[in-house]
Amino acid sequence: MxxxxxxxxxLPASGGSTVGTVxxxxxxxxxxxxxxxxxxxxxxxxxxxxxxxxxxxxxxxxxxxxxxxxxxxxxxxxxxxxxxxxxxxxxxxxxxxxxxxxxxxxxxxxxxxxxxxxxxxxxxxxxxxxxxxxxxxxxxSSDTVAQVSEVDELSWLRREQVEMKIAADKRLSSLEDVVLALQRQREDAKANAEKWKSEALRPSNKRGSIAIEPTPTTNAKWWARTTPLGTPKRHIEADLKGIVERHHMEVEALQALRISEMNARKESEAEIDRLKESLVRLKMVQRTGTRGTDLKSKLDEAAGKNDNAVNEPASSARKGKKKAVSWSVSKTVDKDVFVLANRRNLRGKNKDAIMTICKNEGVVYTTLEGTKEAIVQARMAKTFNGDGGKNNKGKASVPVEVSEDGDESSVKTTHDDLTLS
Missing domain, CATH: 1.20.5 (Single alpha-helices involved in coiled-coils or other helix-helix interfaces)
Structure with a gap:
């Protein structure tokens, strides 16, 4: 084989090398x-x-x-x-x-x-x-004629200068008189305005009218070359009337402002008093868990025990035991406090507990938070008889059960499942 x-x-190396294969x-x-x-x-x-x-x-x-x-x-x-x-x-x-x-x-x-x-x-x-x-x-030309012409020209210039000075002095004096007259008129107008103002501010004023002295005429001396001016009497009266009207408007505005400020202050004070009362009621509700003793009930109970000692000999054996004595303490709870307490009570409850409460109170279950709010509103309507807190002047009574030695056994409202802690 x-x-x-x-x-x-x-394979050949990269980079375009042309190395042959073996x-x-x-x-x-x-x-x-x-x-x-x-x-x-x-x-x-x-x-x-x-x-x-x-x-x-x-x-x-x-x-x-x-x-x-x-x-x-x-x-x-x-x-x-x-x-x-x-x-x-x-x-x-x-x-x-x-x-x-x-x-x-x-x-x-x-x-x-x-x-x-x-x-x-x-x-x-x-x-x-x-x-x-x-x-x-x-x-x-001859020197004599030149000298004569120069003298005449000089004398004419001096004469014209003197005339201009005299005219300027007259004009200044007339202007001073006019200024003095205007100053007097201004002072008179100010005095009349002050009289109107004092008369308007006087408490016993009913008609608001005073006698104004006639406007005095000017005593200025007028030169023949100037044109005399008439006394602006109507203009002064119109100015005084405008001043008086503006003063009345100012007084009315100040009175309205003062009234509005007083009303606002009264409203704020009433609001403060209402808040203080609410705080006091809230503190009273929060202090319902403190110790308390009903002396009258204890005395009545002691008197009843002494009277029935012969008929009930076994009652002395239970002296040291605590007895739950139910007594009602009239606590005024505002609607807001009632709502807050119910919300605080329902805050930690789960869905099953809320559904049980809905079944007992006849509330339709939608969502957890919405159902809690519906339960609170239903309880408030039932407690306050649906008048929005107007029953008993917007307040409800809360019965509180206290034990014999003063300890609080339970705190109950007139509505079911409401516990104030």
Whole structure:
């Protein structure tokens, strides 16, 4: 029997290397049954060639992809450089344009100023030249005529100055008189307004009217050149009427504000008193578990024991034992306290307990919390007779059972399953 050893297929190294494969070697005889070995050898050579071709194709594709990506990156970089260059050039152009416009404005302003200064200088030069020409022309006349004209002109200027001074003095004096008259009228108006105010604020005022002195006429002296003005009597009366009306409006507003403040204060005080009473009632309800002793019931019981000592000889054997004595303590529980106590009582109960309470009290079960609230509302309606807490002035009585030695045995309300702790 001929043994044929088939070597493992050796693959070429990655990276596009073209290292050849090792030719397989077969042991044993080559003749006779060596066809299989030759067939295997030829197949391995074909597979090696196919693999080499595949590797070469992949290497070419990879190189082509890398070249394409490199070209794309270079193209993108070139586009970015061109875009940045264009943006920079546009920015520089805009800056140059703005600077040139600003410089043009400055140049225009400077040129305009120079031109206006040149025009002024030309006008001044022409004026000086004209004055020199006139002076040269008048210099040919006689000195006497020139002196006489100068004296006349000087006297005329002085006379005009004196007249202007006199007119200004008259005008100032008339204005002072007018100012004094207006000040007196203002003082009179203020005095009348104060009278109206004091009369309006007077407690015994019923009609709100006083006698106002007539507005005095002005005693200012008027010059003939000025036009006298009439006394603004109607204007002053209208102003006084407006002042009085505004004062009345202010007084009414203050009274309304004071009334609203007093009402708010009374409401707040009533609310505080109501809250205090609620707190006191709540504290009383919370203190229902404290020790207490009904002396009257104890005395009555002792008297009854003494009277019945002969008929009941065995009663003395139970002296030391506690006896539950039921007595009702009238506790006023507000509706809010009642609701809070019921909610606190139902808070820790599970679904089975709530369903039992619903069955006993005739409440339809929906959800746990909703059913608890429905139970509380039903109990409140039953306890307060459905009048929303108006029965017995919005309060209910709570019977409390106390043992003989003062310990509280149980605290019960008029409703089932309500326990105040």
């Amino acid at each position: 001929v043994r044929i050893s088939i070597p493992l297929l050796t 030719a397989p070697s077969y042991g044993g005889q080559t003749g006779g049954s060596g066809w299989l070995g030759k067939r295997v050898y030829s197949l391995e050579e074909k597979v090696a060639k196919i693999y080499q071709k595949h590797e070469a194709d992949e290497a070419r594709e990879k190189a082509a992809r890398e070249a394409e990506e490199r070209t794309k990156r270079e193209k993108d970089a070139e586009e970015r450089r061109v875009r940045k260059k264009n943006e920079r050039e546009d920015f520089q152009k805009s800056m140059k344009k703005k600077l040139s416009e600003s410089l043009d404005k400055v140049y225009k302003a400077i040129d305009g100023k120079k031109s206006t200064e040149g025009d002024k200088m030309g006008k001044l030069k022409a004026t000086i030249h004209d004055m020199q020409r006139r002076l040269h022309v008048t210099g040919t």
